[in-house]
Amino acid sequence: MSTGAPPDAGGPDPRVMPAAASGFGAGADDYERGRPSYPADAVELLCRELGIGPGARVLDLAAGTGKLTRLLVPTGAEVVAVEPVAEMRERLRTGVPEAHVLDGTAERLPDVGRPFDAVTVAQAFHWFDAPVALAQIAGVLRPGGGLGLVWNERDAREPWVAELSRLIRWDERGRWRVPYTVEEDWAARIEATGAPFGPVARYDTTYRQPMDPDTLVARVLSTSYIASQPEADRAVLAGQVRELVADLGDSFELPYVTVAYWCRRDP
Numbered sequence: 001m002s003t004g005a006p007p008d009a010g011g012p013d014p015r016v017m018p019a020a021a022s023g024f025g026a027g028a029d030d031y032e033r034g035r036p037s038y039p040a041d042a043v044e045l046l047c048r049e050l051g052i053g054p055g056a057r058v059l060d061l062a063a064g065t066g067k068l069t070r071l072l073v074p075t076g077a078e079v080v081a082v083e084p085v086a087e088m089r090e091r092l093r094t095g096v097p098e099a100h101v102l103d104g105t106a107e108r109l110p111d112v113g114r115p116f117d118a119v120t121v122a123q124a125f126h127w128f129d130a131p132v133a134l135a136q137i138a139g140v141l142r143p144g145g146g147l148g149l150v151w152n153e154r155d156a157r158e159p160w161v162a163e164l165s166r167l168i169r170w171d172e173r174g175r176w177r178v179p180y181t182v183e184e185d186w187a188a189r190i191e192a193t194g195a196p197f198g199p200v201a202r203y204d205t206t207y208r209q210p211m212d213p214d215t216l217v218a219r220v221l222s223t224s225y226i227a228s229q230p231e232a233d234r235a236v237l238a239g240q241v242r243e244l245v246a247d248l249g250d251s252f253e254l255p256y257v258t259v260a261y262w263c264r265r266d267p
Ligand SMILES: C[S@@+](CC[C@H](N)C(=O)[O-])C[C@H]1O[C@@H](n2cnc3c(N)ncnc32)[C@H](O)[C@@H]1O
Pocket: 015, 016, 017, 020, 024, 035, 061, 062, 063, 064, 065, 066, 067, 068, 083, 084, 085, 088, 104, 105, 106, 107, 121, 122, 123, 124, 127, 128, 129
């Protein structure tokens, strides 16, 4: 998957999966507008467990437009953010000027200087070649340093959200394959790689994203494999999404289940 080669000027980044390279590149604005932040309890727990605070050094890997990065800055830690897609990186630099932003992939990290106390990965570990990425992460963490992962998943217990997922996943099942299922047990996946990390702990919580029809359309259109589709297909999907939420009014909430995992690098 990862070639380590630098991206061609203007083209999709060959170092990351095609759906991520073209999807996130085309959809950076929709991504920033439509994607959720992360719940305070999950972020606080990860910061506590991973020792992210004043004097600590943290790497936010696959930082995107900085949705988690900007929540790490107020902890007082020194924040470095790595993101391979140029359009996302641009939004990250303007949105989170306090972070030191670098180009790079999980499979081939750039020179990040002295070891980190913690590495975080939000909504992105599923894009990585896990064994390669874990070896790279172990290489930039100090012994005993922490790794934290977090995902928001739409909470399909609400019927309209289940229908939204069905609309989005029609495409996912059909033309585009995305390396991610909501049922994935990442603790087991990480432990099975034999990477030098201790037991993986898990925390489940919920999050409600303030939403309106336009933002929901941006959220759907920012999905990696939808962002890179022809405008006509995207317009059809946008219409279906508007119809789905027509009865919810101008302001409603999109519920998520949030799952966080953390572990420590072996001493
Ligand atoms: C769903 S976004 C998450 C972004 C951000 N962490 C957040 O919480 O909003 C996934 C990000 O992973 C990045 N990505 C995909 N493959 C990657 C890889 N192999 N190494 C590093 N980042 C990668 C994408 O460019 C994208 O910015």
